Amino acid sequence: MGRILPLIILLALIIYTAVHVASSDASKVRGLPKPVWFLAVIVLPIIGMFGWWVFGRPLPVSPPPMKAPDDDPDFLRGL
Numbered sequence: 001m002g003r004i005l006p007l008i009i010l011l012a013l014i015i016y017t018a019v020h021v022a023s024s025d026a027s028k029v030r031g032l033p034k035p036v037w038f039l040a041v042i043v044l045p046i047i048g049m050f051g052w053w054v055f056g057r058p059l060p061v062s063p064p065p066m067k068a069p070d071d072d073p074d075f076l077r078g079l
Contacts, residue, residue, distance in 0.1 A: 010045065010046075013045075013049060014041060014042070014045045014049065017041050017048070017049045017052055017053070018038060018041050018042060020052070020057070021034065021037050021038045021041055021052060021056075022038060024057065024058055025058060028058035028059075029056055029057070029058060030055060030056050030057070030058065030059070031051075031055045031056045032056060037051075037052050037056045040052070
């Protein structure tokens, strides 16, 4: 079991990363095109996964800052 557990963990990480690559928006993927990232994760699992999570995945977009009610024209129009 000691030799199989790391392989099971690696296989789970490969599958998780491949699904993440496949479900990512192609216009927001960084570095390489999405199909190349997918192939890199499958063909070169450790290097491909590391590359995807560090260099390829889309960066999270932070929401715009909240406006105070007196700075929001839509709110002021509704008064």
